[in-house]
Amino acid sequence: MNTNTAKVHARFRKVLEYIDNHLEDDLSVEILSGVAAFSKYHFHRQFSELFGIGVYEYVQLCRLKRASYQLAFRSHRQVIDIALASGYKGPGSFSRAFKKSIGQSPSEFRRQPQWNPWYATYQRLSELRSNHMKSITNGEQVKIVTFNETKVAALEHRGDPQLIGNSIRKFIEWRKQNHLSPKVSATFNILYNDPAEIAPEDYRIDICAATVHDLANNEVRIVSKTIPGGRCAVLRHIGSDDTLRDTIRYLYSEWLPQSGEEPRDFPMFLQRIRFFPDVSEGEAVTDVFLPIY
Numbered sequence: 001m002n003t004n005t006a007k008v009h010a011r012f013r014k015v016l017e018y019i020d021n022h023l024e025d026d027l028s029v030e031i032l033s034g035v036a037a038f039s040k041y042h043f044h045r046q047f048s049e050l051f052g053i054g055v056y057e058y059v060q061l062c063r064l065k066r067a068s069y070q071l072a073f074r075s076h077r078q079v080i081d082i083a084l085a086s087g088y089k090g091p092g093s094f095s096r097a098f099k100k101s102i103g104q105s106p107s108e109f110r111r112q113p114q115w116n117p118w119y120a121t122y123q124r125l126s127e128l129r130s131n132h133m134k135s136i137t138n139g140e141q142v143k144i145v146t147f148n149e150t151k152v153a154a155l156e157h158r159g160d161p162q163l164i165g166n167s168i169r170k171f172i173e174w175r176k177q178n179h180l181s182p183k184v185s186a187t188f189n190i191l192y193n194d195p196a197e198i199a200p201e202d203y204r205i206d207i208c209a210a211t212v213h214d215l216a217n218n219e220v221r222i223v224s225k226t227i228p229g230g231r232c233a234v235l236r237h238i239g240s241d242d243t244l245r246d247t248i249r250y251l252y253s254e255w256l257p258q259s260g261e262e263p264r265d266f267p268m269f270l271q272r273i274r275f276f277p278d279v280s281e282g283e284a285v286t287d288v289f290l291p292i293y
Contacts, residue, residue, distance in 0.1 A: 009132070011036045012050055016133060019062055020282035024085050027059045051128055058128075063087055064101050065122050067094075069277040071110040072165055073172055079106050113169075119162045129242035129281075137250045142235050142259075147289060149229035152188055152208035153180070153215055153222050161195040161203045171207045174220045186210040187272040188227060196245070228266055233259070233290040240281040244288075251290050264291035 018035045019027060032055060033043035047055045063086040070077045083094030083106075091106075099105045102121050104114055155174070157167040175181060192204035206225065215224050233255065237247040248268065256263065273285035 008046075009050070011038070012047065013132060015047070016129075017282050019059055020280045023059075023063050023066055023280065024087075027087075029055065051132065053124060053128070058125075059087075060097065061101070061122065061125055064098055065125060066277045066281075067098065067106070068102070068109060068113075068118065071106055072113050072169060074277065075110070079110075082106070113165055115162050115165050118165075126242045129240050130246075133239065133243055134246050135237060135239060135243055135250075137235065137247060142233050142251070142255050144292075145232055145234050147227070147229055147232045147291075150186070150188075150210050150227045151212060152206075152225050152227060153178075153211045154190070154206040154208045154225045155220065155222055157203075157205050157207060159203060160200040161205075162200070164205065167207060170220050171209075171222075174218065174222055175209055180209045180211060182209075182272070182275065187275075189270040189272070190225075190227070191248075191268045191270065194245075194248075227269060228264075228291070230264060231292050233261065233292055235288045235290075237286045237288055238282075239284060240276070241284075241286075242281075244286065247288055251288060256290070261292040264293055266291045 015032050015036050018032065029044055030040050032047075033040040036043060036046075038046060044055055047058075051058065053061075067082050067086045070082050071079070079094075080091050083091045086094060088094035088097065095105050095107075098109070102109070102114070102118050104117075109118075153174075155167055155171045157164050175185070186209070188206075188208040188210070190206035190208060192206075193202065195203050208225065208227075215222060233251060235247055235251055235255075237244055251268075268291070269289050271287040271289065273287060274283060276284045
């Protein structure tokens with residue numbers, strides 16, 4: 001990529017970041033072309049040529065994706081409030097757009113999300129982010145810390161990663177019932193394998209909340225586990241989970257071979273600091289821990 005091309009890509013990446021952070025605001029071509037510092041008469045075509053999707057469709061997909069997270073995982077949010085925050089004048093137009101996008105009305109999706117068509121719809125966003133919003137990482141950002149042993153309540157998701165939303169919904173409801181909100185209980189994920197490298201039925205991840213209390217028997221099958229204490233390399237990932245794999249890959253393929261460190265016999269794990277959709281995807285914060293000797 002030559003210097004001029006790199007500058008153009010950087011300017012359009014600023015547009016993607018601006019959209020992430022202003023989904024409730026006016027995102028007209030006039031405003032977005034100003035962010036990119038390009039003529040509004042050519043901006044739309046440049047955006048389409050670079051990303052393979054029109055800017056209006058991209059903005060709509062981003063808004064509807066956030067809306068779907070709010071419907072699935074934030075039961076206290078009213079549909080009309082979600083509709084208005086997504087740029088629609090009322091629940092009717094929002095419902096029509098949402099159903100056209102994934103085949104379910106907002107109320108149907110809130111009640112029982114169909115995740116496979118959801119993934120099929122938003123795969124375009126995921127691929128675009130993976131290609132154009134990669135994290136810029138270097139070894140100086142990796143810190144060596146001593147992680148304190150932490151008892152957690154864990155929901156063990158086993159199987160198709162596209163269905164993890166169902167496990168998250170169950171875990172959120174269990175947390176509410178047990179007064180373990182993220183404000184009082186740290187949130188972790190234990191990563192046993194990479195979904196891109198295994199069959200869907202072999203995928204494993206634990207969704208965890210820190211707790212010092214013993215667990216009673218429960219229908220959700222939440223179990224007690226311990227994240228062991230010890231030295232860890234930690235790298236902060238800021239942004240969408242669509243680019244999280246790049247951060248993980250950096251730790252394993254670049255930092256670890258050059259560090260002289262050896263990984264311990266415990267999986268990599270994440271601590272979720274700031275959550276989408278409570279913040280924009282660009283402002284989500286995840287600490288990635290690699291246990292080392």
